[in-house]
Amino acid sequence: MSRALKNRLRATALWFATFLLMIVISVPGLWVVLSGFRPNREILAKPPVWIPEKLTLNNFAKIFGFGQDQVAIPVLEYFRNSLVIATTSTLIALIIGMAGGYAFARFRFRFKNTWFLGLMLFRTVPGIALSLPVFMLWSRLGIIDTKLGLIIVYVSLNVPFTIWLIDGFFRQIPGSLSEAAQVDGCTRWQAFWRIEFPLARSGIAAAGVFAFLTSWNEFALASQLTRSTDSKTLPVGLMDFTAQFTIDWAGMSAMAFIIIVPALILTFIVQKHLIAGLTFGGVKG
């Protein structure tokens, strides 16, 4: 067998294995998305109907309150809550993460390593373990069932991660770039925004996406800390579809689709940054 053929066979085999793996990973997601577009009857059919006979938007019409059979679930409110909470907490986590990451990467201060280790250890605590204390604290403070309450929780969940990730990116940028910019006439602040920030942009974007997805998808804490349409997020809202004796799989899938889509779109938009390996050719190569 020639070498070229061998290589080709290997490549094909690898491609096939990857394809199989991707199917395993994607099928549940695909199932949910498909189920969002078909009637409950077909979802529950035995044997399962793999290829939908007919796609329908009825489920969406239903949960948004159009059409004949309406489901009284305030999806729009939930969507708005999720968007507000995830966006705000991500922005705050990014601002703190940039400030913190920059400080850890550039400055020397007392207990620096201890601080850093502390932040990382904080990450290791499962959020749900804190749900009871947080619940009690929040109820005393009167921020149970508010967006603010959840935003604070998500910011503190995300900050250690954003600091860690952004620190790594700033660390890769030689300090002399900022110094060169300062000699070139920049204030430290200008040097940051014109030189260091653009170079760390992919890292910051990545941190932002992860923070957003964490907040967007989080269920456990949100289910404890929210009660009403004032603050309930989409994942918590999903539970509205489970009644005592029935589960509206079709409606739930339709809503799951609504949760998945923005996350997917966002990931696609910043994909370039996530992958972008900015080459640091400005310093010795």
Add this chain to the structure above:
Amino acid sequence: MAGIKLENVTKAYGKLEVVHGIDLEIAHNEFVVLVGPSGCGKSTTLRMIAGLEEITGGVVRIGDRVVNELPPRKRNISMVFQNYALYPHMNVRDNLGFGLKIAGHTAAVIEERVAEAADILGLSELLDRIPAELSGGQRQRVAMGRAIVRHPDAFLFDEPLSNLDAKLRVQMRAEIKKLHAKVATTVVYVTHDQVEAMTLADRIVVMKDGYIEQIGTPMDVFNHPVSTFVASFIGSPPMNLIPATISDGTVRFTDGTALPVPNRLKDLVREGQEVVFGIRADDITPIGHGIHEARETTEIELEVDLAELLGSETLIYSRLAGQEVQCKMFDPRDLTPGERLTFRLSLDKAHIFDAASLQSVRAH
């Protein structure tokens, strides 16, 4: 355009003082090289002039302005960094024009000045490339271009050639010299390479452990080192330094070999003084293989341990009083290890340092 003046400048990190009260006056358009081994405080001194390090004590002036409290951007200096510090996300044109843009110059002015700098440095073809697409020497030139476009009062160079390979380093060294001739400006240049210091400087400042050891023209520092440190740091190969005692008007080595005390130093040494005798390889040459007519010479017989052929000359390793000494043979012939040769030693080029202070006896 301006000179730079340091008065009793110190730098301390917490309790650790690394630069101990430096005084240095650099004239307008002068090319001054700070040279010394790593950790001698030369880069720290440069960074204090740039404003990248706070000045712990003393005064730094650029022109007539005291700049101690001024941030780098207000000092009107430019700096070339060891790693070039080019902005990786900008092309060469934007790298060069960045400082001008920050200063708020119009696009036309920026365009013109960038073109001028690119022309001087031969970068005109490369303006649209990003730093990652440039070779080491090209990056080096962009870094210099970025320094000259702003027409600063002074250029600061922080070991700019140390990342280049040997050949390119020699080439860029010459370019820096030419650049200084074209763009006359005050230059402070830091290096640990004494050859760079010798070839580039109007004046050399030799630093050691946070002190200035000697300031002088390259020839001055080479011919009249004030201490054994300068003697061994400047010049290649380093000056031979051999411990000896002044005895009966001779320099007597530990093995009993004696050389006459050079005439010009006779009144500066005293009987019984412990000294270090210094002589450069160029000034111990086998008879008939020297370069210059020395006025005052003596002869000494040494054994060849090893001969390194360098082409136009041969470096001979030998021993004197148990110390390795290096000698030079110009217009060389083949040598065999173990061969004994009579050398002519140019006493008028010899140095005597006090063994306790390691300072030249001439310095007192």
